[in-house]
Amino acid sequence: MAATPPPKPGVPPKARPLRSAPPSDVPRPAGNQTVVCGACSAVNPSSNRFCRECGLGLWEPCFRCKAPTEATTKFCGTCGANIFEWVQERLESLDRELAKAQKLVQVHRFAEALALLQPIAAYEDSRLGEFARRATRMIETCRAEREAWRARAIAAEKEARQRIAQRDYRGAERLLEAIPVSMRVGTIGQLYDEVQAVLAEIAALDGELDALGKGPPTAEAIRKIGRLLTLCPDHQEARRMGTRLAARLAEVAQAKLAAGRYAEVKRVLDQVPEGLQTDELRAIRDRAWELAYLTRELRETPLVNESVASLASRFRKLAPQDREMAAVCAELERRFQGHARTLDQPLLLLKPPKASPLGRPVEWLTGFGRLGLDPKLQLSAALDHPGCFAVACGVALQGLVETSSDVNLLPEDESLLGKAARWLTQRPARTAWGLDLGSSGLKAVRLALRGAEPVVTDCDFVEYDKILSQAASDSQLRMLLEEALKTWASRNPSADRLCVTLPPRSVVVRQFELPDMDPEMLDTAVENEATLALPIPKRELQWRYAVLEQIERPADHTTWLKVAVLGVKSVVLDDWLEAMRKLGLRVDVVQVDWLALHNFAVFNYFPTRSDLVARDVPPAPPVALFDIGADVTNLLVSAGDMAWLRSGGLGIDRVTKTLVREFHMTFARAELWKRNPGAGDNTARLAEVVRPMIHDLVNELKAGLDVFEEAHPARRVQRIVLLGGGVRLHGLLRYLWWGGSDEDPAPGRDAA
Structure with missing residues (x-):
């Protein structure tokens, strides 16, 4: 094959055909004619589709009529079109486009170059083949250069970010400017713009430096100097000026603090950048923050209790010169000391509760409800721990009278002694102790029958040395319980029966639904379902079940039963019972806390209803009891014919753990x-930690009510009852009774 000479400069090269056949459906001339190859000049029979010497195509369609013509012909034999002139125009046009693409590559405009080259590389006309091949080679080069620049851009961006982290913005600028503008796209372009903006800001702040140093020590001046130091840590003039201004600002802040302008001082010092903060400024800021919080809290408090009194004492200690607030604090302390606490009113309300954010009345169960009180009853424990004895009352009721739930997890001892003990529990009893072995302490209530009505004769609270969830081992947990039981037994009289509830985290609860059926069949069905539902094999558990609710489904005219299976590990229960026996305590009833609470709720709010699943009786409006404990929070919706439970892990101990973590x-x-807010280092910081947890508790209550009412649209909860030790968390009652806000508006004199 003859070699093709290189094209002369400025002259389009001779077109070479591509290695592709002319369309097979285009007819070719017949006969013994010959065709000369335009590439190698070999003579070929006209019947050939390709050159027999170089293998290139011999035929091309006319650009106008598409009739097959020889690749070297000047005019179309069918329509007379000037093919030679058309080819020359195309060659000149393609030569210009290739030159333009080359210039675009040189200035790194790769996308535009590829947009020109790709259509040229796609030409199949043999007369334009040389340009197609040149375009193909240029595309490969363009793509290689583009990828190389992309790699450089990625490396430059990475190094520039490192320079920025070192506050070397000029170095970052040089690195990024070395990347062509066309390659500064995406994150690298954004980074370059950010660097330019920072450099402009540095220049502007540097220009203001002299004026800032001569002006007053305003928060704006401190902020600007601090910003300049943040951007340029080695700016010595800015640092000297900032130090002088910070010292002058501390003097001004102290004067405003003495004048009682607490919120203003906090707002100003909050704007001081970290680079200019000093120990003195931080101390002034924290003091102003706490005094602003206390001023607002004490001026607006709608109630007076131990927490409010401790906050008043704290304020007077921090700001003895503030006579106006001293009078407010003295009045609150006077009212607290003069308030005679009762079971129904353990705290003093300064104004009545307004509409609750929950949209229904919220009560705090602080006493014993409908239970009568013995005249000799010592109320100190109940007054010191309001709302903590409902569970103990419920389990004590189970030992005296017929209750809604009679579940008893006490193991059934088949020995002669065990049978005798069971016979004793069936005898009529006149007195019963209810022990609530809660997470934070032992709550005990002794009931006695006066005629047919139970009355409270004794009440006790024994706090553990630490909450049960903090016990390091099972043996330490047992020791905590034993010490509490020993203390309780040593200072209280006995009773005919002893009924206990287990610590919340020791009990396994699983709920499911079954079709309504005869009791004998129900026992078998529950046992089968419990095998699947319980996470621990039944042979390792003491377990019972309770029917919580009868569900009518009108859509398919069926009746279902909501069933709860309750279990506790046998070895754990036996260990606790053995410890109690060693203390001379014989247990008659073992119950779970929320069913004991349900028993109390039915007794207190539904006195005419005795059956958990009552038939042929109109349902009563349910009551929601929100029991906030140390480890667990239970939402129990009770009525005479139903019990509905939602248990969560938002115990009040979460506040304590957060304080340990946040404040070391x-x-x-x-x-x-947590119990005495005024005893801490900064009550405002405590409120900041506690506020979101209060919101979490309220949101959990809202969510539980929504779930219940969605499943029971005809049984809207009419009232909410709060109980448990967590209700006393400072701020919770205020939020539920009067609403609350996340913001701390400027109080008193600051507002003026």
Whole structure:
């Protein structure tokens, strides 16, 4: 094959055909004619589709009529079109486009170059083949260069970010400017714009520096100097000026603090950048923050209790010169000391509750409800721990009278002694102790029958040395319980029966639905379902079940039963019962806390209803009891014919753990601070930690009510009852009774 000479400069090269056949459906001339190859000049029979010497195509369709013509012909034999002139125009046009693409590649405009080259590389006309091949080679080069620049851009962006982290914005700028503008796209383009903006800001701040140093120590001046130091840590003039302004600002802040302008001082010092903060400024800021919080809290408090009194005492200690607030604090302390606490009113309300954010009345169950009180009853434990004895009352009721739930997890001892003990539990009893072995302490209530009505004769609260979830081992947990039981037994009279509820986390609860059926069949069905539902084999558990609710389904005219299976590990229960026996305590009833609470709720709010699943009786409006404990929070919706439970892990102990983590203090000190806000280092910081947890508790209550009412659209909850030790968390009652806000508006004199 003859070699093709290179094209002369400025002259389009001779077109070479592509290695592709002319269309097979285009007819070719017949006969013994010959065709000369335009590439190698070999003579071929006209019947050939390709050159027999170089293998290139011999035929091309006319650009106008598409009739087959020889690749070297000047005019179309069918329509007379000037093929030679058309080819020359195309060659000149393609030569210009290739030159333009080359210039675009040189200035790194690769996308535009590829947009020109790709259509040229796709030409199949043999007369334009050389340009197609040149375009193909240029595409490969363009793509290789583009990928190389992309790699450089990625490396430059990475190094520029490192320079920015070192506050070397000029170095970052040089790195990014070395990347062609066309390659500064996406994150690298954004980074370059950010660097330019920072450099402009540095220049503007540097220009203001002299004026800032001569002006007053305003928060704006401090902010600008601090910003310049943040961007240029080695700016010595800015640092000297910032130090002088910070010292002058501290003097001004102290004067405003003495004048009682607490919120203003906090707002100003909040704007001081970290680079200009000093220990003195931080101390002034924290003091102003706490005094602003206390001023607002004490001026607007709608109630007076131990927490409010401790906050008043704290304020007077921090700001003895503030006579106006001293009078407010003295009045609150006077009212607290003069308030005679009762079971129904353990705290003093300064104004009545308004509409609850829950949209229905919210009550705090602080006493014993409908239970009568013995005249000799000592109320100190109930007054010191309001709302903590409903579970103990419920389980004590189970030992005296017929209750809604009679579940008893006490193991059935088949020995002669065990049968005798069971016979004793069936005898009529006149007195019963109810022990609630809660997470934070033992709550005990002794009931006695006066005629047919139970009355409270004794009440006790024994706090553990630490909450049960903090016990390091099972043996320590048992020791905590034993010590509490020993203390309780040593200072209280006996009773005919002893009924206990287990610590919440020791009980396994699973709920499911079954079709309504005869009791004998129900026992078998529950046993089969419990095998699947319980996470622990039944042979390792003491377990019982309770029917919680009868569900009518009108859509298919069926009746279902909501069933709860309750279990506790046999070895754990036996261990606790053995410990109690060693203390001389014989247990008659073992119940779970929320069913004991249900028994109390039915007794207290539904006195005419005795059956958990009552038939042929109109349902009563249910009551929601929100029991906030140390480890667990239970939402129990009770009525005479139903019990509905939603249990969550938002126990009040979460506050203590957060304080330990956030402030690096011991658990004991965090627990003390939680109970007595005025005993901490900064009550405003405590409120900041507690506020979101209050919202979480309220949101959990709202969510539970929504779930219940969605499943029971005809049984809307009419009232909400709060109980448990967690209700006393400072701020919770205020939020539920009067609403609350996340923001701390400027109080008192600051507002003026």
